[in-house]
Amino acid sequence: MTDADELRRRIRELLAAHPPADTERLDFLRARFDAGLAWVHFPEGLGGLGLPRSLQAVVDTELAAADAPDNDPRRIGIGLGMAAPTILQYGTEEQKARFLRPLWTGEEVWCQLFSEPGAGSDLAALGTRAVREGDDWVVNGQKVWTSSAHVARWAILIARTDPDVPKHRGITYFVCDMTDPGVEVRPLRQITGEAEFNEVFLTDVRIPDGRRLGEVGDGWRVAQTTLNNERVAIGGRRLPREGGMIGPVARTWRERPELRTHDLHQRLLKLWVEAEVARLTGERLSQQLVAGQPGPEGAGMKLAFARLNQEISGLEVELRGKEGLLYDDWTMRRPELVDFTGRDAGYRYLRSKGNSIEGGTSEVLLNIVAERVLGLPAEPRTDKDVAWKDLAR
Secondary structure, eight states: OOHHHHHHHHHHHHHHHSOGGGSOHHHHHHHHHHTTOSSTTSOBTTTBOSOOGGGHHHHHHHHHHTTOOOOOTTTTHHIIIIIHHHHHHHOOHHHHHHHHHHHHHTSSOEEEEOOBTTBSSSGGGOOOEEEEETTEEEEEEEEOSOTTTTTOSEEEEEEESOTTSBGGGSEEEEEEETTSTTEEEEEEOOTTSOOOEEEEEEEEEEEEGGGEESSTTBHHHHHHHHHHHHHHHHHOOOOOTTOTTHHHHHHHHHHOGGGOOHHHHHHHHHHHHHHHHHHHHHHHHHHHHTTSSOOTHHHHHHHHHHHHHHHHHHHHHHHHGGGGGOOSOOOOOOOSSOOTTOSOHHHHHHHGGGGGTTTSOHHHHHHHIIIIISOOOOOOOSOTTSBGGGSOO
């Protein structure tokens, strides 16, 4: 029996014991996780079976055909795409057992406490401090641009634990309980009118040492796992043809012939081809992930994602003419998920402006591609061997 046959047998057993039509959604998701059918490449007992990542498609296809519920991956994308692989690689057995199941089922939402007002593009310059007091770390500082902080139970957090060493070496990685005393979440209203982002203030927040990921002072290396996975999660999503931002524009072009001009036609053809190239490159990147952890190539995909979204949404506004200048609703709300392509053309145009900032600015990602993918000489850095406390701020 092949691995795929064994998976199908397990899926049949799951569906027989927990018929989707008669089983509560959360009960089904828990049973799926316990059967090793959540992410098949994870170890047994942690939602997986230790099988090749490529076989996940077998599970997803079979369960979709059975009309089984999914875990609403867009709502819990930070947990799935960033926290989970980091916990798997650096967490203790106790941490993996505690966090991975409710993370995958969506019972506990995660957010990311990395960027700060004074440490965005230069993340390693962060100043949030964590000071050891017995078995706890006391954390003080401010984080910003935190998606889903208003609905999150847990956060992945990096903080400075040693200011006397160069900035990359004095950082430690933690899991922070967002319900703990001293954690304050404030909305950041965006150009779209929404506040999917937040700023988070940490005042004497006590984090047990048992919620540290990796070694003390090794947080930058741990964070690289998170950041590489984040860029793949944002820019390397598997899409059908005309999935993503190009889809609404192509539909409008087909359905509204009165809007067409020769110039818009040429621009749409160019962007359609580029979107298809990016989609196929994303497929190749997804296949490469089967062999191991994501590398710096994800930075290139995220770069293409941001540029294409902005150019395509701009074309859509022009194509729609006066209609493209309308905006459906400026009501202040705090959505539970990020929807890059939702609502109307005006929303897509405005929301895409953030794509070149979130998940690493395009300028920083260009450096990553240049240095770590193309092997070009690194930019001169005068602060590599300077203690963080001595840096100009």
